[in-house]
Amino acid sequence: MESIELGRTHLNVSRIGFGGIPIQRLSEERAVNVVRRALDLGVTFIDTANAYTTSEARIGRTIGGRRGDLVIATKTGARDKSTAEQHLALSLERLKTDYIDLWQLHNVSSFEAYKQVLAPGGALEAAQEALAAGKIGHIGITSHLMEVALEAVTSGHFETIQFPFNFVTDEARKELIPLADAHGLGFISMKPFAGGLLDQANLVIKYQLQFDSIVPDPGIETEAEIEEIVDIVEGSQALTPAEREAIEQIRASVETVFCRRCGYCQPCPQEIPIPMLMNVRSFWQRFSEEWFFDDAMAGAIKKARTCIACGECEQACPYDLPIREMVNAAIVFYDEVYEQHRAAEGA
Numbered sequence: 001m002e003s004i005e006l007g008r009t010h011l012n013v014s015r016i017g018f019g020g021i022p023i024q025r026l027s028e029e030r031a032v033n034v035v036r037r038a039l040d041l042g043v044t045f046i047d048t049a050n051a052y053t054t055s056e057a058r059i060g061r062t063i064g065g066r067r068g069d070l071v072i073a074t075k076t077g078a079r080d081k082s083t084a085e086q087h088l089a090l091s092l093e094r095l096k097t098d099y100i101d102l103w104q105l106h107n108v109s110s111f112e113a114y115k116q117v118l119a120p121g122g123a124l125e126a127a128q129e130a131l132a133a134g135k136i137g138h139i140g141i142t143s144h145l146m147e148v149a150l151e152a153v154t155s156g157h158f159e160t161i162q163f164p165f166n167f168v169t170d171e172a173r174k175e176l177i178p179l180a181d182a183h184g185l186g187f188i189s190m191k192p193f194a195g196g197l198l199d200q201a202n203l204v205i206k207y208q209l210q211f212d213s214i215v216p217d218p219g220i221e222t223e224a225e226i227e228e229i230v231d232i233v234e235g236s237q238a239l240t241p242a243e244r245e246a247i248e249q250i251r252a253s254v255e256t257v258f259c260r261r262c263g264y265c266q267p268c269p270q271e272i273p274i275p276m277l278m279n280v281r282s283f284w285q286r287f288s289e290e291w292f293f294d295d296a297m298a299g300a301i302k303k304a305r306t307c308i309a310c311g312e313c314e315q316a317c318p319y320d321l322p323i324r325e326m327v328n329a330a331i332v333f334y335d336e337v338y339e340q341h342r343a344a345e346g347a
Contacts, residue, residue: 001042001233006071006215007186009138009159011101013045013071013215016205016233017188020048020055022221025288028058035062037223039070041230047162047188047217048095049075049106050087053291056094067097073188075106075142076123079116084126088135102160103127104140109263114148124157142190144261144275146171153179162188165214167207167247169194169260181213189216195282197254201228203247209237219286257321265313265323272303274313274323277330284333289341301334 002015018038023031035046035058046063048055056074063070074091078084091100105117105124117123130136140160143149149163153176161180165172169191180187189208198204208216209232220226239247259278268274276283277300284292291297304327313323 001044001230003044004213004215005186006045006102006188007159007180007213008184009102009186011071011138011186014043015209015215016043016229017045017047017215017217018043018226019217019219020046020059021052021286022219023058024053024055024291025221025286028054028061031058032062034220034223034226035059038220038226039063039066041226043226043230044069045071045073045215045217047073049077049104050091051075051077051106053288056091060094060096064096071101072097073102073104073140074100075104076126077106078123078126079113081121081123081126084123085130088126088130092135099134100136102138102140103130103136104142104160104162105158106142107144108141108148108152109144109261111148114151118155118157140186140188142188145263146176149176150179153183153185158185160186160188162190162217164191164194164260165189165208166192166194166198166204168198168251168254168258171260173211177211177214187211187214189214192216192218194258195279196285197258197282198250200246200250201225202232203239203243203250205229205232206237206239206243207247209233210239257326258319259321259326260319262318264316264318268313269310270303270306270308272307272327273300274327276300277304277327278321278323280330280333284337293338293341297334301331304331 003012004015006013023034046059048059076084076087078087108114108117127139131139138159141152141158142162149161152158153161163172163176177187192208193204259275261275263275265274307327309324317323
């Protein structure tokens with residue numbers, strides 16, 4: 001498969017990556033088979049995270065004998081040095097390797113979190129020491145907030161930035177991607193399918209391939225998905241006029257009801273985690289049922305039921321989303337799938 005250099009890291013990676021979130025939903029054997037199929041097709045960039053439950057261990061089970069051909073990226077959501085060090089040790093154990101090619105500080109999506117990871121005793125300090133010790137090869141960061149991402153790119157601390165980018169959530173196209181290119185950072189395209197909102201792979205992947213310096217990182221759940229994506233990468237990458245028109249039609253149909261997870265709606269006076277709720281369908285599609293019904297999502301729904309409809313979130317939203325309506329829809333959706341889950345367990 002075609003490969004590109006990931007910014008100034010000098011890491012040559014496949015033109016398309018393998019996102020490790022969806023394999024959590026699978027049985028052990030199915031997950032291993034999906035990862036193995038991706039490797040057989042020439043995918044060399046594998047991206048996962050400490051927080052993705054079984055993902056790291058399943059990838060670790062698959063890459064034996066091929067480690068030298070792969071670029072393995074994982075993440076820590078820790079903000080402090082000690083916890084980050086614990087996460088790194090666990091990631092190395094799960095992935096069955098003695099080094100991580102790219103270790104990313106995960107979901108640094110507020111300036112509070114950004115200051116925490118950069119402070120003395122913060123997660124960046126752990127990353128820098130791990131780099132010096134040869135446990136990791138490069139340091140990256142992931143974010144959902146544009147202002148944080150822009151500052152991280154120019155900070156000099158990171159070699160890659162991972163940020164949401166697709167033909168609906170395309171804000172990165174205007175400033176972030178050019179800035180990353182100018183500073184030599186590799187740009188990893190998070191959520192190219194918009195967290196499951198977009199389903200036409202031909203449009204999704206071809207759009208991504210119009211940007212020469214980025215590495216799309218779609219979450220992969222089946223062999224058929226990665227086979228289709230690789231076929232697109234290895235075929236004609238140019239968008240036809242009809243495909244461009246189809247993209248514009250999809251944009252027009254979803255842009256008014258699509259949460260970018262920028263976080264401007266926070267804080268909520270009721271402490272409702274609005275971005276999490278606005279993306280409840282995406283979480284349902286990408287994570288296991290066990291994770292979806294655990295305390296985190298259940299707690300978010302419980303808080304959502306306390307909404308007083310004050311409208312502060314809608315006033316703050318830069319995309320004019322009907323947040324109160326969407327939060328109510330999230331509650332309805334959760335209740336529906338929860339009842340289905342209970343019925344299946346009782347069957």
